Amino acid sequence: MKNVRIYFKKLGRMKFVSHLDMTRVMSRLIKKSGIPVWYTEGFNRHIYMNFALPLSLGFESVCEIMDIRLNDESFSNEETLEALKSVCPPDIEFFAVCDPVKPTKEIGFSEYKLEFDEIDSKMSTALNEFFARESVICEKVGKKGKVKEVDIIPKIHTHSIDGNVITLTLVAGSEDNLNPTLVMDTFFDNTGIIPTFYTVLRTAILDKSGNEFE
Amino acid sequence: MEVKNFERLLLSVQKPGRYSGGEINSVIKDKEKVDVRFAFCFPDTYEIGMSHLGIKILYSQFNSRDDIWCERVFAPWTDFETVMRENNMPLFALESRDPIKDFDFIGFTLQYEMAYTNVLNMLDLAGLPIRSQDRGDNTPIVVAGGPCACNPEPLADFIDIFFLGEGEEVDLEVIDLYKECKKNGKTKKEFLRAAADIEGVYVPSLYNIRYNQDGTISEITPKDGVKTTVKKRIIKDMDSVYYPDKFVVPFIEIVHDRVVQEIFRGCIRGCRFCQAGFIYRPVREKSLETVNRQAKCLCESTGYDEISLSSLSTSDYTEIEPLLNKLLSWTDPQNISLALPSLRIDNFSDELLEKIKHVRKSGLTFAPEAGTQRLRDVINKNVTEEEIIETCKTAFSGGYTSVKLYFMLGLPTETDEDLKGIADLGQKIVDTYYSMPNKPKGKSVSVSISVSTFVPKPFTPFQFEPQITETEIRRRQEYLKSQIKTRKISLSYHDSSTSFLEGVLARGDRRLGKVLETALKSGCRFDSWSECFDLQKWLDAFNANGIDPNFYANRLREYDEINPWEHLDYGVTKSFLVRENQTAHGEKTTPNCREKCSGCGAACYGEGVCFEKR
Numbered sequence: 120m121k122n123v124r125i126y127f128k129k130l131g132r133m134k135f136v137s138h139l140d141m142t143r144v145m146s147r148l149i150k151k152s153g154i155p156v157w158y159t160e161g162f163n164r165h166i167y168m169n170f171a172l173p174l175s176l177g178f179e180s181v182c183e184i185m186d187i188r189l190n191d192e193s194f195s196n197e198e199t200l201e202a203l204k205s206v207c208p209p210d211i212e213f214f215a216v217c218d219p220v221k222p223t224k225e226i227g228f229s230e231y232k233l234e235f236d237e238i239d240s241k242m243s244t245a246l247n248e249f250f251a252r253e254s255v256i257c258e259k260v261g262k263k264g265k266v267k268e269v270d271i272i273p274k275i276h277t278h279s280i281d282g283n284v285i286t287l288t289l290v291a292g293s294e295d296n297l298n299p300t301l302v303m304d305t306f307f308d309n310t311g312i313i314p315t316f317y318t319v320l321r322t323a324i325l326d327k328s329g330n331e332f333e
Numbered sequence: 334m335e336v337k338n339f340e341r342l343l344l345s346v347q348k349p350g351r352y353s354g355g356e357i358n359s360v361i362k363d364k365e366k367v368d369v370r371f372a373f374c375f376p377d378t379y380e381i382g383m384s385h386l387g388i389k390i391l392y393s394q395f396n397s398r399d400d401i402w403c404e405r406v407f408a409p410w411t412d413f414e415t416v417m418r419e420n421n422m423p424l425f426a427l428e429s430r431d432p433i434k435d436f437d438f439i440g441f442t443l444q445y446e447m448a449y450t451n452v453l454n455m456l457d458l459a460g461l462p463i464r465s466q467d468r469g470d471n472t473p474i475v476v477a478g479g480p481c482a483c484n485p486e487p488l489a490d491f492i493d494i495f496f497l498g499e500g501e502e503v504d505l506e507v508i509d510l511y512k513e514c515k516k517n518g519k520t521k522k523e524f525l526r527a528a529a530d531i532e533g534v535y536v537p538s539l540y541n542i543r544y545n546q547d548g549t550i551s552e553i554t555p556k557d558g559v560k561t562t563v564k565k566r567i568i569k570d571m572d573s574v575y576y577p578d579k580f581v582v583p584f585i586e587i588v589h590d591r592v593v594q595e596i597f598r599g600c601i602r603g604c605r606f607c608q609a610g611f612i613y614r615p616v617r618e619k620s621l622e623t624v625n626r627q628a629k630c631l632c633e634s635t636g637y638d639e640i641s642l643s644s645l646s647t648s649d650y651t652e653i654e655p656l657l658n659k660l661l662s663w664t665d666p667q668n669i670s671l672a673l674p675s676l677r678i679d680n681f682s683d684e685l686l687e688k689i690k691h692v693r694k695s696g697l698t699f700a701p702e703a704g705t706q707r708l709r710d711v712i713n714k715n716v717t718e719e720e721i722i723e724t725c726k727t728a729f730s731g732g733y734t735s736v737k738l739y740f741m742l743g744l745p746t747e748t749d750e751d752l753k754g755i756a757d758l759g760q761k762i763v764d765t766y767y768s769m770p771n772k773p774k775g776k777s778v779s780v781s782i783s784v785s786t787f788v789p790k791p792f793t794p795f796q797f798e799p800q801i802t803e804t805e806i807r808r809r810q811e812y813l814k815s816q817i818k819t820r821k822i823s824l825s826y827h828d829s830s831t832s833f834l835e836g837v838l839a840r841g842d843r844r845l846g847k848v849l850e851t852a853l854k855s856g857c858r859f860d861s862w863s864e865c866f867d868l869q870k871w872l873d874a875f876n877a878n879g880i881d882p883n884f885y886a887n888r889l890r891e892y893d894e895i896n897p898w899e900h901l902d903y904g905v906t907k908s909f910l911v912r913e914n915q916t917a918h919g920e921k922t923t924p925n926c927r928e929k930c931s932g933c934g935a936a937c938y939g940e941g942v943c944f945e946k947r
Contacts, residue, residue, distance in 0.1 A: 131355070132353045132354060132355035133355070133584070134340070135343060135344075135349040135350045135352075135353040135584070136350055136353075136584040136585065137350070137585070139586075140350065140584050140585050140586060141584075143586065143590075144357075144582075144584055146636070146638070147357070147582055147635065147636030147637060147638075148357075148636060149636070150636040150637075150638060151633070151634070151635065151636030152636075158668055164668055165638075176349070177344045177349075206357075206636070208355065208356065208357045209355060210355055316341050318337075318340075
């Protein structure tokens with residue numbers, strides 16, 4: 120038995136597929152691909168899959184990571200990639216299969232690009248002023264509906280504005296995670312700038328030292 | 334609409350995956366290279382429509398032809414409908430996102446009466462006039478099929494063509510005729526007239542209905558020399574008929590999210606309340622080899638890990654055990670589970686239980702339908718209490734601890750005694766569990782009793798029967814509730830007003846068209862969804878059009894009355910239905926098709942169980 124790490128892009132129409140639905144989609148693609156995948160041995164046997172960092176509904180990504188296990192250790196990563204490529208729908212793109220270097224709990228940050236129709240000078244100034252604050256407390260609704268107060272500023276690792284695109288590197292992982300939507304909602308709430316529509320693309324998953332997660 | 338704007342709107346509604354398209358195995362073609370574009374519409378949500386086998390079959394079959402591009406359309410949920418109307422977004426097909434008003438055909442499948450307002454709403458959302466007579470030459474041909482097409486009269490004013498019976502052959506014959514008419518520059522009217530000569534095609538505008546003073550029908554007359562009766566179509570050879578080699582695999586979870594493998598059509602049983610048991614006659618099976626090959630192929634092309642065998646009564650498949658053995662030989666090693674819905678109590682053997690135990694264990698469901706032997710004889714549900722108890726014993730000793738039982742309330746001749754029988758049967762099952770020395774240790778038993786309301790349907794022996802009134806439905810539900818004395822039994826029942834409306838529409842005639850139109854205008858849609866259904870709006874719609882709904886639902890119909898569906902022929906003769914109705918009132922059963930032929934008329938098709946050796 121061996122673990123393999125699968126890298127894929129989730130684009131276009133796939134952005135409307137939630138994380139839970141994504142697990143079902145992946146399990147079918149893997150089954151269809153015929154790779155010698157390992158099944159859990161519990162009461163309800165299913166394909167073992169571990170998604171590094173769930174992606175919110177509506178976001179696109181060029182760097183999704185999923186770990187699975189193979190029964191056959193001699194089955195090469197190239198073979199796995201080819202098999203997956205042969206079954207994927209248009210808006211999922213498998214682009215690499217590697218041996219995992221670090222466990223997913225080592226994930227520290229995630230980079231997002233937020234594209235607006237227009238970022239005018241007023242909004243741009245407000246953004247710079249907002250990111251420069253020492254602390255911004257906002258209310259975050261947890262999984263069980265519990266509301267807790269968090270300071271988002273320390274969780275924003277880097278930020279930049281280029282034309283109509285905001286690039287944010289935010290704390291990410293299973294222990295602590297900041298969603299770019301929460302950053303923007305808080306920004307609009309705090310500054311009185313009128314909210315406008317933007318698309319979100321995840322561009323990188325980084326480890327705790329800020330290097331590419333492998 | 335530009336992609337970005339479209340996606341922005343999608344992100345503002347619940348479950349955008351319902352409308353995004355792009356699923357695995359969905360079919361994309363070059364619209365310039367096809368002759369016919371067909372919008373296959375299911376008048377309910379994506380999750381329900383995508384679970385339906387008929388749409389899967391016809392979608393793949395149409396698309397197997399290079400000259401046709403068939404796309405899927407589902408009823409947008411109310412939140413998305415609001416967004417669409419606010420943004421002037423016409424109803425579109427999932428694959429191309431093109432407006433369906435520019436297609437050649439718009440086809441609806443009519444699975445239940447409560448979806449009728451959704452049919453009209455979808456036409457309206459498409460930007461088309463809902464009445465056939467208001468749609469000009471350059472608008473799509475609106476067609477409809479499915480079980481409700483056996484009495485399509487309430488929709489007669491809105492649909493150009495109804496297909497009676499199974500669609501695999503007749504649909505394509507009509508499409509071919511359409512291509513020819515288009516090439517020769519024929520008008521829509523000329524096309525419809527020509528289509529009416531194809532067997533199984535019913536063009537409602539070519540039939541005239543006249544009424545008596547008392548509101549019943551006096552005469553149904555064909556116009557322009559079309560046939561006087563329209564006969565349903567069936568597929569004669571189930572092994573050679575088209576079956577998909579792939580299903581569209583949805584991204585979001587749907588109701589039946591698995592491979593559905595059809596094993597036969599029709600049912601030998603002839604339960605007298607069951608419309609499917611009559612309109613799909615005669616029984617025709619697929620061979621074991623065909624079933625096995627098709628199921629395997631579908632698993633490979635979809636990646637599903639579950640197969641459900643589909644038919645009206647799975648255990649009546651002549652080779653059920655050899656089939657299960659064959660399937661298990663490859664499903665087991667591949668971690669694919671088998672589901673066997675529609676099992677009957679009387680032939681549910683130890684071996685069969687052993688086989689399904691092999692796979693994932695879900696609850697056991699039985700449908701005794703009535704609480705006493707007398708009433709089960711009336712409805713011809715030939716199972717005995719002893720068989721039910723025996724089966725439960727088998728199941729309990731096999732480790733099952735929960736049993737679900739389906740019953741109907743309001744069946745013809747039903748008394749309070751019969752209702753008490755439902756509660757008593759539940760109690761006996763609970764007692765049986767506790768009397769067993771080898772029951773699963775340390776576990777309690779749960780019996781859920783689900784009670785629906787009987788709705789008399791066309792082409793059944795009960796088509797003549799009055800439906801009990803809403804008030805009476807509620808009284809009987811209360812009475813039944815009072816008879817249940819243990820918490821091991823849970824009881825659930827259907828909303829009485831939905832059943833009433835279903836009863837009206839099921840045996841309705843053309844005069845209900847204007848009621849549907851009024852109901853639509855007052856906001857009725859998704860009537861099978863309790864959060865949307867509003868009986869008062871419907872009662873107002875009946876009232877506004879001077880129509881008494883009780884006339885359709887609660888009246889005893891004489892045997893010689895001309896029913897709204899009298900000109901439609903489903904093989905089963907009216908004289909047989911009359912005979913069966915009389916036998917029912919005599920509390921006598923009728924043997925199933927394999928025991929003895931009862932001469933229902935379906936043998937006219939020259940195929941199936943009617944010609945098996947007995």
